Amino acid sequence: MSIGSTAPARTIPAVAAPPIPRRRAGARPRQRAGERWRVAARRTAWYTTKWFRQMLNVLAHPEDAFWELKRTGDWLAVPFLLALAILSRMGVMSFMGFHYVFQGVETTKWNFESLMENFTRTFSLGMTQFIYGGNPEDTSLIQEGIRILVPFATWCLAHYAIAMIFYGEGGIKDIAVSAAFSLTPFILFAWPASLILTNITTLTEKSMYFNISWIVRIWIIYLFWTHIRVIHDFTAKRTLGTYVISLLGVTIIWALLALVYALTSNTYEFFYELFYELTTR
Amino acid sequence: MSTAESSSKQAAAGTGAGRQRAGGRHPGAWRRRPRRWLRAGMASLMALTLVVASAGTASADREYSWTLGNQSAQFLTSPMPYLYDFEIDGMYKESGTFKNPADIFIDNQYNVWIADTGNNRVLKFDENGKFLQEIGTEEGPGQLNAPEGVFIADKGDIWIADRGNGRIVRYTPEGEYVRDFGKPRSKLLEEDQVYQPNKLVIDRRGYIYVLNGGGDFRGIFLLDSEGEFRGFFGANRLKFDLARLLIRTFTTEAQKKQISKILPTHHANVFVDERGFIYTVSPLGQNKQIKKLNSIGNDVYTTTDKFFGVRERRGNQWVMPQFVDITVDSQGIVSALDFNSGLIYQYDQSANLLAIFGGRGAQRGRFELPQSLAVGRNGRIYVLDANRNNVQIFRPTEFAQLIHEGSQLYYDGRYEQAATVWREVLRRDSNFELGHTGLAKAAFKRGNYIAAMQEYAIARNKDGYSLAFGEWRHEFFRENFGWLMPLVIFFIWVLVTVITRTVKRVMSMNLEVEGGPA
Numbered sequence: 001m002s003i004g005s006t007a008p009a010r011t012i013p014a015v016a017a018p019p020i021p022r023r024r025a026g027a028r029p030r031q032r033a034g035e036r037w038r039v040a041a042r043r044t045a046w047y048t049t050k051w052f053r054q055m056l057n058v059l060a061h062p063e064d065a066f067w068e069l070k071r072t073g074d075w076l077a078v079p080f081l082l083a084l085a086i087l088s089r090m091g092v093m094s095f096m097g098f099h100y101v102f103q104g105v106e107t108t109k110w111n112f113e114s115l116m117e118n119f120t121r122t123f124s125l126g127m128t129q130f131i132y133g134g135n136p137e138d139t140s141l142i143q144e145g146i147r148i149l150v151p152f153a154t155w156c157l158a159h160y161a162i163a164m165i166f167y168g169e170g171g172i173k174d175i176a177v178s179a180a181f182s183l184t185p186f187i188l189f190a191w192p193a194s195l196i197l198t199n200i201t202t203l204t205e206k207s208m209y210f211n212i213s214w215i216v217r218i219w220i221i222y223l224f225w226t227h228i229r230v231i232h233d234f235t236a237k238r239t240l241g242t243y244v245i246s247l248l249g250v251t252i253i254w255a256l257l258a259l260v261y262a263l264t265s266n267t268y269e270f271f272y273e274l275f276y277e278l279t280t281r
Numbered sequence: 282m283s284t285a286e287s288s289s290k291q292a293a294a295g296t297g298a299g300r301q302r303a304g305g306r307h308p309g310a311w312r313r314r315p316r317r318w319l320r321a322g323m324a325s326l327m328a329l330t331l332v333v334a335s336a337g338t339a340s341a342d343r344e345y346s347w348t349l350g351n352q353s354a355q356f357l358t359s360p361m362p363y364l365y366d367f368e369i370d371g372m373y374k375e376s377g378t379f380k381n382p383a384d385i386f387i388d389n390q391y392n393v394w395i396a397d398t399g400n401n402r403v404l405k406f407d408e409n410g411k412f413l414q415e416i417g418t419e420e421g422p423g424q425l426n427a428p429e430g431v432f433i434a435d436k437g438d439i440w441i442a443d444r445g446n447g448r449i450v451r452y453t454p455e456g457e458y459v460r461d462f463g464k465p466r467s468k469l470l471e472e473d474q475v476y477q478p479n480k481l482v483i484d485r486r487g488y489i490y491v492l493n494g495g496g497d498f499r500g501i502f503l504l505d506s507e508g509e510f511r512g513f514f515g516a517n518r519l520k521f522d523l524a525r526l527l528i529r530t531f532t533t534e535a536q537k538k539q540i541s542k543i544l545p546t547h548h549a550n551v552f553v554d555e556r557g558f559i560y561t562v563s564p565l566g567q568n569k570q571i572k573k574l575n576s577i578g579n580d581v582y583t584t585t586d587k588f589f590g591v592r593e594r595r596g597n598q599w600v601m602p603q604f605v606d607i608t609v610d611s612q613g614i615v616s617a618l619d620f621n622s623g624l625i626y627q628y629d630q631s632a633n634l635l636a637i638f639g640g641r642g643a644q645r646g647r648f649e650l651p652q653s654l655a656v657g658r659n660g661r662i663y664v665l666d667a668n669r670n671n672v673q674i675f676r677p678t679e680f681a682q683l684i685h686e687g688s689q690l691y692y693d694g695r696y697e698q699a700a701t702v703w704r705e706v707l708r709r710d711s712n713f714e715l716g717h718t719g720l721a722k723a724a725f726k727r728g729n730y731i732a733a734m735q736e737y738a739i740a741r742n743k744d745g746y747s748l749a750f751g752e753w754r755h756e757f758f759r760e761n762f763g764w765l766m767p768l769v770i771f772f773i774w775v776l777v778t779v780i781t782r783t784v785k786r787v788m789s790m791n792l793e794v795e796g797g798p799a
Contacts, residue, residue, distance in 0.1 A: 044501055046792065049787055049790050050794065052787050053787050053792075056787065056788065057785060073585065097750075098738055098741075098746055099744070099750060100742065101743065153290060200754070202747045202748070202750055202754070203743070203744060203747035204747075204751070263317035
């Protein structure tokens with residue numbers, strides 16, 4: 001009854017939703033179908049409102065917001081925000097003006113633009129792309145989803161390990177939830193930038209779009225920095241150290257995965273060929 | 282009474298009778314007659330198609346070729362640009378057969394010169410394959426040993442790169458020996474320098490550009506008309522590579538010796554066009570394999586790192602194109618021969634791909650060991666095959682002629698005239714991207730920016746699209762500023778209001794209630 005009511009807001013900040021009572025067989029009378037839908041809708045509205053409020057808090061005053069998130073954050077926010085990030089990425093790609101497709105920054109040349117591109121791409125783990133990653137005709141929702149989900153998962157893993165070593169206070173839940181909320185600027189500003197800017201500017205003015213992309217990504221890097229500092233209660237020096245070492249950890253995880261893949265594919269080939277030899281000789 | 286009226290009357294009477302009969306006998310009768318007509322029509326149609334189809338297969342061995350889209354790796358079918366015409370070989374002729382020929386050259390009288398390397402001679406044929414002359418078999422100073430390159434100067438002097446003897450030789454137009462230039466001497470060259478000239482061209486100033494066989498990466502040997510060495514010309518360069526720098530910085534001398542030296546690629550062949558530009562091909566390069574060098578040796582063909590040809594995945598590895606020869610016609614259209622795939626790639630004056638044809642294979646119009654190519658009269662292309670020991674001649678189809686005409690007009694800046702040709706081209710091949718770009722340019726010049734944007738979009742020309750879009754935007758704003766500006770302001774006001782209201786509402790909602798979310 002409270003959602004959308006005109007009652008004045010209380011001063012108490014949002015808290016985690018109370019646990020949903022688990023239904024035992026015969027414990028509660030069966031609800032009517034309409035009633036169940038109404039409950040589901042209300043529950044969705046409640047969570048959405050809560051997460052949206054937390055997102056706005058993260059944008060407005062990140063330190064307090066992340067501190068609050070330690071108490072009020074819930075696991076369910078992580079898939080919600082990641083889905084929104086993928087949606088935003090889809091928006092970026094599908095709203096993009098024809099002449100902007102493939103007009104990225106040349107990352108192999110050495111100038112200010114490429115420096116910013118490389119820096120922001122590295123420190124935001126490439127999760128926030130404002131340009132096409134591949135051939136527009138070959139790209140897919142799954143591929144773009146993986147571009148966000150895999151760096152996110154490895155970041156959480158690596159950062160959790162590093163934060164444990166550095167005696168950080170935050171647990172895996174805090175790490176995942178805060179990292180997901182740190183993507184908020186991308187979720188909120190990437191697709192409008194693509195929708196509006198790439199469709200009213202020509203390529204001579206493309207720096208406008210790319211400057212916005214760097215601002216958003218530097219904001220994200222700042223949010224990462226802040227949430228590491230807040231959730232683990234680190235000093236600035238320690239935060240920087242953890243951040244950089246976690247990034248290294250991500251690289252090491254990927255390198256190890258690549259190594260394991262290379263080795264296992266070789267072994268697979270070996271056994272396959274052995275089998276082939278034995279069966280054909 | 283006219284025939285039309287009478288036939289309509291008859292038809293009316295017929296249907297009337299039909300209906301009566303149908304009503305009288307059985308209900309299915311009215312459907313029968315049209316069915317019989319239909320069957321007869323279908324039979325005649327099928328017969329016609331069969332005739333047409335068999336005629337089609339008999340007249341042309343292959344009806345279409347393929348080409349690349351603007352995003353490379355996108356294969357598009359296209360009409361056949363060149364068709365096999367006839368072949369030249371030495372069989373049943375005075376010349377005898379060729380043996381591992383290495384080079385073909387067509388002079389300004391359209392005579393065909395072939396460096397018949399395995400038989401230590403150079404042969405001259407006319408453009409239709411009639412044997413005319415043989416050079417280099419007589420004993421004496423003019424005797425050749427494995428010649429691999431032949432060039433005919435404007436006045437008819439014959440120049441031959443005599444690889445086996447390590448010299449270049451000059452003959453009169455009649456084939457009399459004049460003089461030779463042996464190994465050039467210079468401070469830049471070592472004494473034990475291996476000198477195996479295998480290709481040469483001469484520009485209008487009389488400078489001789491000689492390629493040293495065996496993969497000399499230092500560039501083309503530039504000799505003056507007296508045979509004095511004037512320096513290296515147009516060498517390929519290595520690009521900066523951070524990894525290589527690191528390796529070179531941190532390795533010891535002993536380790537460096539074990540690492541294989543990374544060298545720039547050599548030139549496989551060289552060609553000089555009418556205006557004095559030197560075209561070279563590099564067989565091993567990763568990009569810019571085709572170069573158009575001006576008189577000081579700078580590449581003016583492409584500004585970007587363009588990759589020529591097609592990378593092909595065969596099994597576990599990538600097969601790169603290996604360009605071995607290049608020829609340029611009087612319109613500036615470049616044909617380059619890829620040894621690996623046997624394909625001939627044709628590019629226009631600014632390195633846009635026009636057509637692809639040829640290929641490896643045993644049938645006519647394919648090659649086994651393609652070595653060299655040259656362009657003759659009416660754009661016919663002569664391709665020398667070292668394994669079959671023959672020259673296959675290809676004539677351009679109507680499609681190729683249209684493409685060449687269109688690109689010629691296009692690069693002269695006559696977009697309107699080019700547009701009519703491009704329309705013809707697009708009727709035959711709607712995928713032809715340069716044609717769409719040409720139409721877009723014409724529309725742009727007319728001021729029809731929306732049509733230009735549409736054509737640029739089909740051609741995937743993003744820069745052109747952006748330009749046309751900018752012009753359209755400019756025009757649109759100038760015409761509609763009066764009502765557009767208030768609208769934009771109103772829209773922004775609405776947006777700001779909606780966002781602030783939503784934010785306020787979300788921030789003021791009461792989430793802490795009895796029962797929680799449910």
